[in-house]
Amino acid sequence: MGGKLFSWPSLFSSADEQAMWRVRENGDDAAFAQLVGRWQRPVQNLCTRMTGDAHRGEDLAQDAFARLYARRHTYEPTARFSTFLWRIALNLCYDELRKIKRRGELPLEPTPDDDGPAHADDASGPDDRAVETERAEAVRRALLELSEPYRVVVVLRHYEGLKFREIGDVLGIPEGTVKSRMAEALTQLDQLLRAVLADEPRPPTHQPERLFV
Amino acid sequence: MNHPTPEDWMAHLYGEAPAARRAELDAHLHQCPSCARRVRAWRDGMGALDQWPLPASRRIHAWGPALRWAAAAAVVLVLGFLGGRFSAGNPRAFQAAMQRDFDARLALVRDELRAATAADTQRVLESFAQSLEEAREGDAATLAAALRQRDSRHSATFAQLRRDIDTVAVVAEGRLTDTQQQLQQLAFATRPENQTPPDHE
Numbered sequence: 001m002g003g004k005l006f007s008w009p010s011l012f013s014s015a016d017e018q019a020m021w022r023v024r025e026n027g028d029d030a031a032f033a034q035l036v037g038r039w040q041r042p043v044q045n046l047c048t049r050m051t052g053d054a055h056r057g058e059d060l061a062q063d064a065f066a067r068l069y070a071r072r073h074t075y076e077p078t079a080r081f082s083t084f085l086w087r088i089a090l091n092l093c094y095d096e097l098r099k100i101k102r103r104g105e106l107p108l109e110p111t112p113d114d115d116g117p118a119h120a121d122d123a124s125g126p127d128d129r130a131v132e133t134e135r136a137e138a139v140r141r142a143l144l145e146l147s148e149p150y151r152v153v154v155v156l157r158h159y160e161g162l163k164f165r166e167i168g169d170v171l172g173i174p175e176g177t178v179k180s181r182m183a184e185a186l187t188q189l190d191q192l193l194r195a196v197l198a199d200e201p202r203p204p205t206h207q208p209e210r211l212f213v
Numbered sequence: 214m215n216h217p218t219p220e221d222w223m224a225h226l227y228g229e230a231p232a233a234r235r236a237e238l239d240a241h242l243h244q245c246p247s248c249a250r251r252v253r254a255w256r257d258g259m260g261a262l263d264q265w266p267l268p269a270s271r272r273i274h275a276w277g278p279a280l281r282w283a284a285a286a287a288v289v290l291v292l293g294f295l296g297g298r299f300s301a302g303n304p305r306a307f308q309a310a311m312q313r314d315f316d317a318r319l320a321l322v323r324d325e326l327r328a329a330t331a332a333d334t335q336r337v338l339e340s341f342a343q344s345l346e347e348a349r350e351g352d353a354a355t356l357a358a359a360l361r362q363r364d365s366r367h368s369a370t371f372a373q374l375r376r377d378i379d380t381v382a383v384v385a386e387g388r389l390t391d392t393q394q395q396l397q398q399l400a401f402a403t404r405p406e407n408q409t410p411p412d413h414e
Contacts, residue, residue: 030386038379132264136265138264154262179219179220184219187258190258
């Protein structure tokens with residue numbers, strides 16, 4: 001019954017490209033709201049992981065949609081909507097990271113995050129929670145240690161679930177380069193995190209957060 | 214021995230290698246300790262990344278019920294309208310009949326939605342409990358792969374659900390407006406006919 005109820009609308013579902021086209025041509029608010037609803041979380045997660053800061057991620061995601069709307073006339077219907085949106089969001093992240101660097105801030109301090117790490121198992125005790133939080137924090141820091149060209153590949157492939165080819169499109173580099181950056185990034189992450197994470201068996205906390213593109 | 218490139222291994226680790234290539238890479242992995250070591254380090258890196266989860270789609274929890282209600286209301290209105298159209302006669306009788314029909318269908322849809330939501334939640338919980346159980350018993354490496362697969366299936370389902378719910382909201386809004394207009398037109402169309410005094414004849 002659930003399947004039937006939720007699958008019939010997909011017959012009428014309009015692709016992101018169609019929605020974006022309506023936004024571009026008519027400034028269609030409903031279509032824009034649809035795009036925001038669908039992409040708000042992935043964009044926010046991207047920005048959070050690029051800057052290592054959940055609040056910045058939230059602000060940057062808002063900026064990204066504002067910029068998307070402001071630049072709607074530059075959207076070409078031949079381009080994938082997702083590529084267009086990822087580029088906008090990433091450029092905002094790069095700007096933000098440059099600002100942080102210029103101000104000499106180190107985005108390494110954990111911010112009290114309303115969301116907290118998404119706990120896979122609500123029944124886990126406070127000790128488990130503390131361990132999970134500590135590990136999430138270690139990963140956050142390790143990602144920030146990666147240089148941006150590596151970090152962006154990791155975030156788009158591992159967390160956002162883009163194919164290597166799509167990442168190449170977003171970044172404007174060959175697919176082979178994306179893969180070799182990924183390999184190098186994983187090597188660095190393994191070295192950075194081995195000491196922190198190797199001592200205990202890892203619980204399966206991986207969350208379904210990817211929006212397949 | 215010709216070692217596969219890191220690019221090959223990345224495609225393999227992220228499930229993007231074609232099936233034939235995958236088999237070759239697996240075969241190589243079994244007979245090449247140096248590649249096995251490298252791949253293990255990469256897998257560890259991937260496992261480490263999984264330790265920083267972010268909330269997936271809180272929006273679904275926040276908006277889901279409202280959107281489902283909107284969808285239910287749209288369905289009820291459309292069905293009610295169609296039903297009323299065929300049984301149209303006296304506008305008051307029509308209105309009353311439609312009200313009854315509306316209430317009945319609303320109750321029905323509400324119950325169905327409740328059952329569906331409960332069943333879905335139950336299924337997700339069961340499958341998660343099962344994966345935890347397997348986690349304790351199974352071999353760690355095989356398990357990681359299995360979980361990753363299960364995870365991407367769930368992700369796909371969640372993503373589909375999310376897309377569908379979004380679409381329902383949009384479709385529902387459009388239908389609601391259409392139906393309201395049609396109802397108004399119907400009311401206009403039926404009123405003069407039924408309210409015309411008989412002494413004109």
